[in-house]
Amino acid sequence: MALNGSETAISRRALLQRIGQSAGAAMLYQSMSALGFAGESTYTGPIDLSGAPRGASVLVLGAGMAGLVAAYELQRAGYKVTVLEYNQRAGGRSWTLRGGDEYTELGGFRQRCEFETGLYFNPGPWRIPFHHHAMLDYARRLNVPLEPFPQLNVNAYLHSHAAFGGKPQRFRHMHADFQGHVAELLGKAVHRGQLDAEVSVEDKEKLLLALRSYGILDQDYRYLKSPLTSNRRGFDKDPGGGIDSRPTLSDPLTLSQIVQSGLWRMLGTSFRYEFSPSMLQPVGGMDRIAMALYREVAPLVQFGAKVVRIDQDERGVSVAHVDARRGGAPRTSRADWCVCTIPLSVLGQVELRVGDAMSAAIQAVPYEASVKVGLQFKRRFWETDERIYGGVTFTDLPIQTISYPADRPNTTGKGVLLGAYIFGTRAYEYTAMAPDERVRKAVEYGAQIHAQYPAEFENGISVAWHRVPFTHGCFGKWTDALRDKHYDNLCALDGRIVLAGEHASRLPAWQEGAVLSSLDAVGRLHQRAIATHAGAT
């Protein structure tokens, strides 16, 4: 699109304004879509909370992304903010494990991260889509350096234990060959007139040309071994320099091999909007954005506070909390308002004075199971031996995903990769294992894809989200039926209490959901605070 840069952006805005005035909202929306405005994150820039009532106070429960954003924006707006956090650290699920870190999961299973200095593993969120504008804006405003996260790597693998004798297949082969064969079938059908009822005469010739381009078909609409097809799927021997530099062309997989393998199921994942390029990550670990926010509000945060009761009346909110490690008698904190970001899996067990509708919503949402395993290897063999620099391998083995580190590509020394990222029934089974057994299994299964595993493995650490003491689960597992019944009630302001977090968003498990939910919550709270203050004076 030619519309770029600030000058054209202004004229674009003016144009939209004119369309909006003359043709109404529906036309405006259509025009916005055409100009690429709509359909993205609802984030429109820093929130404006001007006019906060003098002396008004807010209790923020939880110092994950939602709580930190709420605290940061509310204190900037002039509110008196206190944050209560169960953990001894900020960030919540925006969490990075590094060498020397200790982690004890529910049941008392203790692990020590043995990674070398500088290497890390993100048990929770680990990548940021290009359209998560709020996350990207906070990273920019707080000077958190980001780097590319190459989710889609055509040289990584698709793998099934039951296909190709268990040999992993390069993504580029499956992708190019599936596209080529499908284009060939369609090209033949169109050429023979078998789709004349569906394709107009005017479109037919152009479609045939397009299919040749799309699938790399020869003039007879065949997808065959050729310099052109090897130039998409790769060569058996790459072109070189000097003598003996001639490339060896590669043989495409057959259509039957591809459809029988079932690997086509995995071809589309990295093209889903939430995973499609570009994705980004903070340099040094996902917790860097949360930590940057925390630095802005550190004096307001009280760690080790386990919330046991949330009460409210016409004048304010009282929160009873006990020392998370030592227990003892509850202490009470009080403020005019409360932003509660405690996960529903925990909040559902806290005594809470809200209406029946919000209460039912809190109780209604089950939490998803998920398990991740981080593995350290003596050398980055996936790069030196297999030329995989970042990105994701998908497999039907229980480990489901292997992801290669995006940072420090092509360096010598050790490396940490994501050795398992598990959902579904397997996530429950891996949650039920002891942490070291999860690591052992990740190495055992991973060796079916990378034979170097047993010789190069050094140590690992695993996080099963239902065993995580501060969340009791990974994220809110909404269904359409649950959302229809409860979502609005969950998000609605109840007296002086508002909930925020990924569970109060339509971006499940994403940090962007937590942030957008939090901004929406504090915006509505702010309006009510102003209205209440005006009514009282």
Place this chain on the structure above:
Amino acid sequence: MPIQVRDRGHPSNRAGDARVARLLPRVSGRAAALLLMLTLAAPARAGDEAVGLVLPGQMPLGHFDQRGGENLYRAICQGCHMPDARGAQGAGQYPALAANPKLASSAYPALTVLQGRRGMPPFAESLSDEQIAEVVNYVRSHFGNSFADNVTPGDVARLRASPSTPGKSP
């Protein structure tokens, strides 16, 4: 939330048909007819999940393979309720199943497994009536529980189908 009747394969197809029906008014007559023809005539009629199509946050659950109460407990329940069934305490808690008087009524644990309870996910779609009966009977006769009456797969099937199944809140 109503319990979903386990009829594997079919619900997702019905959902697919509904989606096609919703699409129809927005496409031309000829294209709609083609779309309908393709959908109805397609030999492979797996659900969206089976062909790798999922919406954000809606990961397919699948079905557990384990049989026998102890195997099921070790593979699933102990993740939260712990190997000794004493539960766990964090920011919230997982209740102990050991010596738990709430297990006196076999319908209570059976319904909990089927429907979930608060943060606990439902297992109606991932466990059969037989598996649920096995694991409920195992828990009710171990860990300091000694309830003699066994729940049968038929009992579980009736709970699964019951329109008066209570909601998720205890």
